[in-house]
Amino acid sequence: MKTYHDTFDPLYALQKKLAGFGEYSIRKTYYPELQQRLEELERFKALIDHSNDALFLIKVVTGRIADVSESACRQMGWTRAEFLETSLFDLSGLANCPEAEKLIKQPLGGGGERTLAVTDLLWKGGGRFLAEITLNRMSFHDEDYVLAVARDITERKRTDEALRQSENFLKNIVDNIPAMVFAKDAAELRYVAINKAGEQLLGYSRDELLGRGDHDLFPEEQAEFFSSKDREVLARRDLLEIPEETIKTRSGEDRILRTRKIPLFDSKGNARYLLGIAEDITDRKQLEEQLLQSQKMEAVGQLAGGVAHDFNNILMVIMGYGGMLKTDLGPDSPHKDKLEQIIDAAERAAQLTCSLLAFSRKQVMKPRAADLKNIVEQVQRFLVRIIGEDIQLRSILAADNLPVVVDSGQIEQVLINLATNARDAMPKGGLLTIGTGLLDIDAAFVQANGYGEPGRYALISVSDSGIGMDEKTRKRIFEPFFTTKEVGKGTGLGMSIVYGIVKQHHGFINVYSEPQIGTTFRIYIPLIARELAECERIITPAPPKGGSETILVAEDDPGVRKLMQEVLTGSGYTVIPAEDGQDAVDKFRANRATVKLILMDIIMPKKSGKEACCEIRLIDDDVKILYSSGYTLDIIQSRDVLDTGAELVMKPVQPLELLRKVRELLDNER
Ligand code: ADP
Ligand code: MG
Numbered sequence: 001m002k003t004y005h006d007t008f009d010p011l012y013a014l015q016k017k018l019a020g021f022g023e024y025s026i027r028k029t030y031y032p033e034l035q036q037r038l039e040e041l042e043r044f045k046a047l048i049d050h051s052n053d054a055l056f057l058i059k060v061v062t063g064r065i066a067d068v069s070e071s072a073c074r075q076m077g078w079t080r081a082e083f084l085e086t087s088l089f090d091l092s093g094l095a096n097c098p099e100a101e102k103l104i105k106q107p108l109g110g111g112g113e114r115t116l117a118v119t120d121l122l123w124k125g126g127g128r129f130l131a132e133i134t135l136n137r138m139s140f141h142d143e144d145y146v147l148a149v150a151r152d153i154t155e156r157k158r159t160d161e162a163l164r165q166s167e168n169f170l171k172n173i174v175d176n177i178p179a180m181v182f183a184k185d186a187a188e189l190r191y192v193a194i195n196k197a198g199e200q201l202l203g204y205s206r207d208e209l210l211g212r213g214d215h216d217l218f219p220e221e222q223a224e225f226f227s228s229k230d231r232e233v234l235a236r237r238d239l240l241e242i243p244e245e246t247i248k249t250r251s252g253e254d255r256i257l258r259t260r261k262i263p264l265f266d267s268k269g270n271a272r273y274l275l276g277i278a279e280d281i282t283d284r285k286q287l288e289e290q291l292l293q294s295q296k297m298e299a300v301g302q303l304a305g306g307v308a309h310d311f312n313n314i315l316m317v318i319m320g321y322g323g324m325l326k327t328d329l330g331p332d333s334p335h336k337d338k339l340e341q342i343i344d345a346a347e348r349a350a351q352l353t354c355s356l357l358a359f360s361r362k363q364v365m366k367p368r369a370a371d372l373k374n375i376v377e378q379v380q381r382f383l384v385r386i387i388g389e390d391i392q393l394r395s396i397l398a399a400d401n402l403p404v405v406v407d408s409g410q411i412e413q414v415l416i417n418l419a420t421n422a423r424d425a426m427p428k429g430g431l432l433t434i435g436t437g438l439l440d441i442d443a444a445f446v447q448a449n450g451y452g453e454p455g456r457y458a459l460i461s462v463s464d465s466g467i468g469m470d471e472k473t474r475k476r477i478f479e480p481f482f483t484t485k486e487v488g489k490g491t492g493l494g495m496s497i498v499y500g501i502v503k504q505h506h507g508f509i510n511v512y513s514e515p516q517i518g519t520t521f522r523i524y525i526p527l528i529a530r531e532l533a534e535c536e537r538i539i540t541p542a543p544p545k546g547g548s549e550t551i552l553v554a555e556d557d558p559g560v561r562k563l564m565q566e567v568l569t570g571s572g573y574t575v576i577p578a579e580d581g582q583d584a585v586d587k588f589r590a591n592r593a594t595v596k597l598i599l600m601d602i603i604m605p606k607k608s609g610k611e612a613c614c615e616i617r618l619i620d621d622d623v624k625i626l627y628s629s630g631y632t633l634d635i636i637q638s639r640d641v642l643d644t645g646a647e648l649v650m651k652p653v654q655p656l657e658l659l660r661k662v663r664e665l666l667d668n669e670r
Helices: 010-019 024-049 070-076 080-084 098-105 154-176 196-202 220-236 282-329 336-359 372-387 408-425 443-449 471-476 494-504 530-535 558-570 581-591 609-619 633-638 655-667
Strands: 054-059 065-068 114-122 128-140 143-152 180-185 191-194 240-248 254-265 271-280 368-371 391-396 403-406 430-441 455-464 508-514 518-526 550-554 574-578 595-601 624-629 647-650
Touching (some): 024 070, 054 070, 070 080, 070 114, 098 114, 196 271, 220 240, 220 254, 254 282, 282 336, 408 430, 408 494, 494 508, 581 609, 595 609, 609 624
Parallel strands (some): 391 430, 550 595
Antiparallel strands (some): 180 271, 254 271, 455 518
């Protein structure tokens, strides 16, 4: 195979020519020098031909190829002769590179000008490859040329691309980690990288963050904390965990982070960067706090449930005798007022017990459709008594009715607790404002306030012009047993009861307060449709009828037993008292012919109500039994101490209600 050396090699041809020179003397004179030049040229050509770059000498204006290196032939597949017949514009994409085109096409001068173009070069067999071409204007023998040096950058492109892809991949991973990931330079502690989660959390864009330090972005105290931790990590040269730190975002909101910081070293072992990974634990913290709150409430509930039974027995005695005394005294007695205060107080105490149970979810709510505005109106007269003369009560009640389903006793309790606190907050007097209204809560409200659920609500607001609270206190007021009042004055239960009641009504409560200015509580209770509310009619109960039947009263508490006995005998009944379960069975056996009804405490010594009942049923399957208990129905049922379908009166029993229930049962045909 002939190489291009054989066919067309000017040096080779010259060599041949020289060898043929006739005159020996001439030959002798020039030959060594020529020989030397020739060798130089050969070396130089080899240098160019073996280069990896393709070299073109092209004519200005036309771009025609005047000379070309062998490396160009190798790379592109064209022969030298083929190259010399064309222009570089035909074999490349240079026509699309304005700078390069201008450099070549400019007819005159411009020596020393150069430019760089990245464009395609064409292979002979078709196809193309990407080249980086350096173009230099030059003059040679009074002619202008452009020297084009082209380098195949396909491979480089490929590695670049691969690198870019892997960078992208990594960036993608980092961006999609659901935690803030950032890096700071170790020297100046400025942000040099941050991922998407970080931008979202902080509310700043990457551009705003990069190059800035914590002191440019966050409140002084926070920034100082972050920097001190940064310095600690760099000094330790090891990972540091910060279990909790607070950061203020652009919107002004505080978020709680759990952060780990890690130093990154260069090849010499110097810490160059600091890597941080921060997880937003705000929501989890809130849940934990809620859990803690509910655990505390659970504890209160247990306590309340535990004392309710005995406590209610005592209350029942007070209220029962109070009631009887009231009837005995008659309407004109000078003691009537005082007696009413006693009964009132006992009623409130009974309500408190009920509320305690409600908030521990052990009390079955007695929800009814009612008008919240109405309840507020009615409870106001109590409130006046609670707050005293130095505090002015003002109410701003909306025109609208507020149909809700509530346990009105519990709502009263809420208002009483709030008013009591308001009174304590205004020892020198002030203003207490109670308002009601109607409110539509939409998604935007929920978003903006961070609580609530969209819907229509009845709103009660209770404001005072008292001492107010700082943020620390405000955050804790719903905690059971949290009080800022002196021993003996505060129980710390008022607000937790309020909270429990509101929650049980599927509502929510918020508090706004500032020290020395005052406090406003807002309570939102879901509204029901108006038509439903219309159905609710208050039925005025008829006074209960008495009777002459014989009733066996089994009750271990002597006070309660005596009260029941007096209530029943006062209405014409004959009562046989029994003081425990066993006594009840014995007395029934002895009087089975006369006893028409047994009033039976569920929890009694010796034999429980249920055990006693089983034995009595063996004696007489037909006798009617009415249970009484200080525990609520759900507790009793959960403890399996009562037959399903059994009749129950709750303690403290109101005498009228007891009489009504007794009559009702006696009149029932079995
Ligand atoms: P207590 O009244 O027995 O202290 P609460 O649960 O009713 O318990 O209230 C808890 C605490 O909340 C109070 O001790 C008080 O610091 C604060 N607080 C409640 N209501 C108000 C109010 N209207 N103004 C100022 N502080 C209040
Ligand atoms: Mg209180």
